[in-house]
Amino acid sequence: MHRFDIGLAEELKIVEKYLQEFLGAEGSVSQIRDILQDIALSGGKRLRPQLLLLAAQFGPQYEEKKERLCCLAALVEMVHAASLVHDDIVDDSPTRRGRSSIQSKYGKDRAVYAGDLLLSRIVKQLFKERFYRVGELFGRAVEEMCLGELGQMECLFDADVEVERYLRNVDGKTAALCRLACSAGALESGASQETAAHLVAFGENFGRLFQIHDDLLDYVSDACSEGKPVMMDFKSGILTLPVLYALKTEAAGEGIRSLLEKARQGIFTEDDSGELGRLVRDSGGIAEARRDLERYAEAAFEALDQLPPCRAREILAALAARLSRD
Amino acid sequence: MHRFDIGLAEELKIVEKYLQEFLGAEGSVSQIRDILQDIALSGGKRLRPQLLLLAAQFGPQYEEKKERLCCLAALVEMVHAASLVHDDIVDDSPTRRGRSSIQSKYGKDRAVYAGDLLLSRIVKQLFKERFYRVGELFGRAVEEMCLGELGQMECLFDADVEVERYLRNVDGKTAALCRLACSAGALESGASQETAAHLVAFGENFGRLFQIHDDLLDYVSDACSEGKPVMMDFKSGILTLPVLYALKTEAAGEGIRSLLEKARQGIFTEDDSGELGRLVRDSGGIAEARRDLERYAEAAFEALDQLPPCRAREILAALAARLSRD
Numbered sequence: 001m002h003r004f005d006i007g008l009a010e011e012l013k014i015v016e017k018y019l020q021e022f023l024g025a026e027g028s029v030s031q032i033r034d035i036l037q038d039i040a041l042s043g044g045k046r047l048r049p050q051l052l053l054l055a056a057q058f059g060p061q062y063e064e065k066k067e068r069l070c071c072l073a074a075l076v077e078m079v080h081a082a083s084l085v086h087d088d089i090v091d092d093s094p095t096r097r098g099r100s101s102i103q104s105k106y107g108k109d110r111a112v113y114a115g116d117l118l119l120s121r122i123v124k125q126l127f128k129e130r131f132y133r134v135g136e137l138f139g140r141a142v143e144e145m146c147l148g149e150l151g152q153m154e155c156l157f158d159a160d161v162e163v164e165r166y167l168r169n170v171d172g173k174t175a176a177l178c179r180l181a182c183s184a185g186a187l188e189s190g191a192s193q194e195t196a197a198h199l200v201a202f203g204e205n206f207g208r209l210f211q212i213h214d215d216l217l218d219y220v221s222d223a224c225s226e227g228k229p230v231m232m233d234f235k236s237g238i239l240t241l242p243v244l245y246a247l248k249t250e251a252a253g254e255g256i257r258s259l260l261e262k263a264r265q266g267i268f269t270e271d272d273s274g275e276l277g278r279l280v281r282d283s284g285g286i287a288e289a290r291r292d293l294e295r296y297a298e299a300a301f302e303a304l305d306q307l308p309p310c311r312a313r314e315i316l317a318a319l320a321a322r323l324s325r326d
Numbered sequence: 327m328h329r330f331d332i333g334l335a336e337e338l339k340i341v342e343k344y345l346q347e348f349l350g351a352e353g354s355v356s357q358i359r360d361i362l363q364d365i366a367l368s369g370g371k372r373l374r375p376q377l378l379l380l381a382a383q384f385g386p387q388y389e390e391k392k393e394r395l396c397c398l399a400a401l402v403e404m405v406h407a408a409s410l411v412h413d414d415i416v417d418d419s420p421t422r423r424g425r426s427s428i429q430s431k432y433g434k435d436r437a438v439y440a441g442d443l444l445l446s447r448i449v450k451q452l453f454k455e456r457f458y459r460v461g462e463l464f465g466r467a468v469e470e471m472c473l474g475e476l477g478q479m480e481c482l483f484d485a486d487v488e489v490e491r492y493l494r495n496v497d498g499k500t501a502a503l504c505r506l507a508c509s510a511g512a513l514e515s516g517a518s519q520e521t522a523a524h525l526v527a528f529g530e531n532f533g534r535l536f537q538i539h540d541d542l543l544d545y546v547s548d549a550c551s552e553g554k555p556v557m558m559d560f561k562s563g564i565l566t567l568p569v570l571y572a573l574k575t576e577a578a579g580e581g582i583r584s585l586l587e588k589a590r591q592g593i594f595t596e597d598d599s600g601e602l603g604r605l606v607r608d609s610g611g612i613a614e615a616r617r618d619l620e621r622y623a624e625a626a627f628e629a630l631d632q633l634p635p636c637r638a639r640e641i642l643a644a645l646a647a648r649l650s651r652d
Binding site for chain 1: 356357358361412415416434435436438439440441442443445446447448449450451452453454456458461462464465466468469471472473475476477479480
């Protein structure tokens with residue numbers, strides 16, 4: 001995935017060691033062990049642990065606290081894993097990262113408790129390892145994630161949702177965890193308040209960037225003929241940024257509303273996907289969402305500019321740049 | 327509900343104040359506010375906060391830390407509330423405490439995040455109020471609750487489940503939270519290690535008592551003609567203690583297995599409920615479960631006997647006695 005070396009090979013190995021430990025199931029009955037093992041094997045890019053470890057490099061105690069920072073990075077990844085298990089219940093997702101999702105393989109009921117089990121282990125570890133300074137931040141981040149998801153549900157199939165409301169939901173469902181990674185890394189490595197504030201600003205804008213980049217994929221990959229557009233979000237009533245901008249236009253507003261009605265009725269076809277893509281593109285929805293993408297990228301770079309130049313800063317900038325390009 | 331004065335009127339008012347605070351939704355959009363309000367209004371007997379406050383009276387700092395103990399008691403009740411929200415998803419319960427359950431009123435998807443939201447607020451408060459000594463116990467208790475629920479799911483419709491396995495599930499799904507209430511109260515009020523150990527032993531046995539008492543209700547209320555037996559557990563494949571004992575007998579084993587097959591196929595009738603009740607009763611399943619009930623009551627009383635005599639001890643004994651009688 002990465003086209004550049006982020007220089008965290010040693011640390012990420014330690015992160016994996018902790019993840020294996022936190023997802024262990026000694027003494028547990030067979031199925032619980034299987035569920036935890038499936039979660040452990042589902043992998044992922046470990047983006048949030050990387051953010052945490054890179055942010056931590058701006059503090060004076062990175063080297064001496066490396067082991068502890070890797071443990072904390074694994075706990076941030078555990079929050080991500082728990083949220084995916086519960087998100088897949090809600091989205092009814094059959095797969096996750098190319099494997100069967102926990103909810104499809106073991107049922108929604110087990111997935112509820114499996115996600116809770118991960119959350120309980122995070123809490124246990126935070127106290128056990130005395131992560132007292134960052135513990136409250138974990139609680140806040142999960143709270144914001146829940147509020148973002150619940151906020152998004154309130155907006156389902158609502159063509160009149162304001163962009164501002166959409167962004168508030170994104171701040172919860174995606175940006176909160178990126179912000180947590182950056183602030184926890186900075187705090188734990190002893191970075192100054194000022195440095196931590198810049199890293200938090202970076203994390204927040206990086207999270208928004210991440211979400212809008214993801215939103216655009218449905219429309220951009222269509223344009224590039226990289227494959228059929230999937231439009232899963234639209235089908236389930238989630239109006240992403242390019243769609244929201246297109247909805248405000250005279251050219252596409254009416255058309256998208258009728259397509260949304262078809263999605264609500266569950267009769268949204270592949271042809272409709274193509275039509276939606278055209279409407280969003282031709283009305284300038286993609287272009288406008290891209291402008292926001294660039295704006296957040298700009299804000300992320302500005303936050304980095306306040307930090308001392310170093311290898312970690314270059315890598316964070318490269319991670320953000322990659323999201324602002326595609 | 328209580329037939330005696332537990333002398334906690336002032337404290338329980340403070341607990342309610344904290345619950346209102348933790349379930350607040352300032353700045354939230356309308357539906358999230360409604361969900362939290364519904365959870366706040368759903369009430370309950372506040373048994374776990376009572377356990378915590380009674381256990382805390384064995385420590386030297388009860389009076390000076392009363393406010394703080396009430397906050398902690400509210401957090402234990404929040405764990406209970408979160409578990410009910412998620413349990414209702416799994417059990418598909420239409421109601422909870424005489425009101426619509428969150429999952430039936432707002433849908434399972436919202437209930438997933440609503441439960442998570444409660445959990446996140448518990449974590450936030452534990453760190454914010456610096457409950458460092460008891461925080462890990464909270465994490466452990468929720469972990470055990472999840473393992474108990476997942477363990478129970480593995481046993482669904484399995485007529486060969488051992489009583490020991492059933493009890494391990496009960497220790498997680500019911501006893502863990504009663505134990506947490508007692509240990510958190512003891513620790514936070516500065517009780518000695520020895521005193522805390524006796525209170526933990528009480529809490530654990532009280533929890534088992536509580537569950538077996540609940541298990542027996544289906545069969546006892548039938549016997550007393552207090553109303554139609556509901557047998558919800560059996561219908562959903564959960565084999566409770568009286569059924570497990572009856573299953574081991576020659577007289578009832580076969581019959582219960584056929585009824586279980588009907589339950590699995592979803593064709594379990596009201597007549598079948600009556601038949602199940604008779605089989606469990608006549609084979610001695612109820613009597614044997616009652617012997618366990620008495621054994622755990624005895625263990626709970628023995629734990630109390632190690633503690634100095636006081637009003638709190640009397641009340642804890644009375645709470646346990648009530649469960650061992652009916």
